[in-house]
Amino acid sequence: MDIKAIAIDLDGTLLNSKKEITERTKEILKxxxxxxxxxxxxxxxxxxxxxxxxxxLEIKDMVIIYNGAKIIDLKNNEVIYEIPLEEKYVKYLIEISRKENIHLNLYQNEEWYVENLNNEETKKYKFLTNLIPIEKDFNTFEDYRMTKALYVGDNLKLKKIEEILKKEIGSEVYLTFSQEFLLEILNKKVNKGSALLYVLEQYNISSEQCIAFGDAENDIEMLTSIKYGVAMKNALKKVKESVKYQTLSNDENGVVEFINTHVNLE
Structure with missing residues (x-):
């Protein structure tokens, strides 16, 4: 494989079940x-x-965050690309969260906003990300454009919310599960695939010279946008079915094992 770029998801892919990066992974990525x-x-x-x-990891290349809604160049920490979710959809999502009694995270200017600091969903997400939430009445934003909105809750309840959103605004926003308890809503132009192609274009790298690794629904566009999309052993069935290549699980150093086998590092 003539590889010039490797795109890697974090949770369930590069990180193991303890949310850690192994020493072997660090060694190979260096x-x-x-x-x-x-x-x-x-x-x-x-x-x-x-x-x-x-x-x-000593990475200084571009990083794709918020599922592709924002790209940052790590050389100077400059935001080079951002597509926020429009005001009317954010207000609708707030309305649904109250009507259906489902927890909603909102993200704006690298801040995480919630309406309840003490519920289980806030605590769970805080533990997962080590982020510090800001409690705010969602009726009091001056600017309602958000980088991302995220429902947190039981998968069955989120599936119900997904159906409501698909029916009402499904063609106008991008809906995806990043984990079974996290339903993300972004601008319809946003996904990891389009963001990755943008980054590759900045580097003048062809999509045929890129490997991408992922495990969840929100990785599918990324894995199918380039030549070498690789699903983790622990990936969802629909992710595995979307690609030609597979590797070991995130607890078996699947990313680095595939790299070692297919990329010449000598």
Whole structure:
């Protein structure tokens, strides 16, 4: 494989079940970087929740965050691309969260907003990301354009919410599950695939010179936008069915094992 870029999802892909990066993974990714291959982290998370991780990996390339709604160039921490969710949809999502009694996270200017600091959903997401939530009455925003909106809850309840949203605004926004308890809503122009193609264009790298790794529904566009889409062993069935390649699970160093087998690092 003539590879010049590797795009990697975090949760369920690069990170193991303990949300850690193994020493072997660090070692191989540093070899990849020294070889001159771009490492493009692509995640649904906000930038603030992955800064320490990026420093740990010594990555200085572009990073895709919020499932492709924002791209940051790590060389100067400059936002080079952002497509927010429009005001009318954010207000509708707030209305649904109250009507259906479902927890809603809103993200704006790298801040995470909730209406209840003490419920289980806020605590669970805080534990998952190490982010600090800001309590705010969602009726009091001056600007309702959000980088991302996220419902947190039981999967069955989220499936019900997904059906409501598909019926009412499904053709006008991008809906995706990043984990079974996280339903994300973004601008309809946003997904990891279109964001990755934008990054590759900035680097003058062809989609045929890129490998991408993922495990969840929100990774499918990314995996199918380039030549070498790779599903983790622990990936959802629909993710595995969308690609030609598979690797070991995130608890078996699947990303680095595939890289070692298919990319010349000598």
């Amino acid at each position: 070899k990849v970087h020294k070889k001159g291959i771009k490492i493009i982290i692509s995640t649904g998370r906000p930038y603030v929740s992955i800064k320490n991780l990026l420093n740990e």
